[in-house]
Amino acid sequence: MVTADNALTNTATYENRLLSAYQDLLDCEDEGIRKFANRLGVYAYLTSFDNRSTDSFFDVITTAWKKQKGYSDAIKAAIEILNNDKLVGMDYFGFNSENMQNNNFTELFTEIARNAYRNDKIVKPYQLSNYDNKYGTLVQIKPDSKPMPAVFSSWRANQPFIKIQLNPNDINSYILYQKVATVYQTDENGDPVKNTKQSVYKIIPALGTKDDRKVYYEYQKQSGEQSAFEENALPKEAIWNNGQIEQLV
DSSP: OOOSSOTTSOOHHHHHHHHHHHHHHHTOSOHHHHHHHHHHHHHHHHTTTTOOOTTOOGGGSOHHHHHHTTHHHHHHHHHHHHTOTTOTTGGGGTSOHHHHHTTOOHHHHHHHHHHHTTSTTTSEEOOOOTTSEEESSOBOOSTTOOOBOSEEEESSOOOSEEEEESOTTOTTOEEEEEEEEEEOOBOTTSOBOTTOOEEEEEEEOOOOEEOSSOEEOOTTOOTTOOOSSGGGOOOGGGOOOHHHHHHHO
């Protein structure tokens, strides 16, 4: 769905007309139209997260609808939690409050990386080489693509997240890897041997998608939850659990 005008340049008078028109849909005698209006409000939110931008129209969804759906109360609760210096209540967003109070922000960083991996400043591109150790059976992530390791270790990479692009012409064809361990060779005393440090990476599901006009985020997904977009789907053999990783390390 594409709106005809830029939501950033609408006049107050025009937006009031749109608000009134949306309320007419909600009040319509036709149940099908009322149902459509409700779904339209949800669509407006999930494609913009209340950010004013080109093609977004959540600003013309009525306040009455937002209150009825609990949106206004949810925003108020979220602001109160984020204003708490001790990060109490982060479970509200699906994160472990106790971890964050102990300065462990891995869950939050992972959520950001899974959605914003297209940004090279957040997740750096990487190319596998013959110096990288690949573990397990190579997995074909995308149709007709080169098989890739579900887990590998590298002497060269050390970033918490890296990405490998399968198709240079497709911005949605990245595979996202997360650093899960650091390993060393050890001497007879069990001490790390100098210059043997390696980073271990595993595939994690990417979130969101991008078309010609904008990026659609999925910040409501938590932990290892899969994306709703088909292009982010991963084969079962690409997902290693913690037990498999620990055994490897």
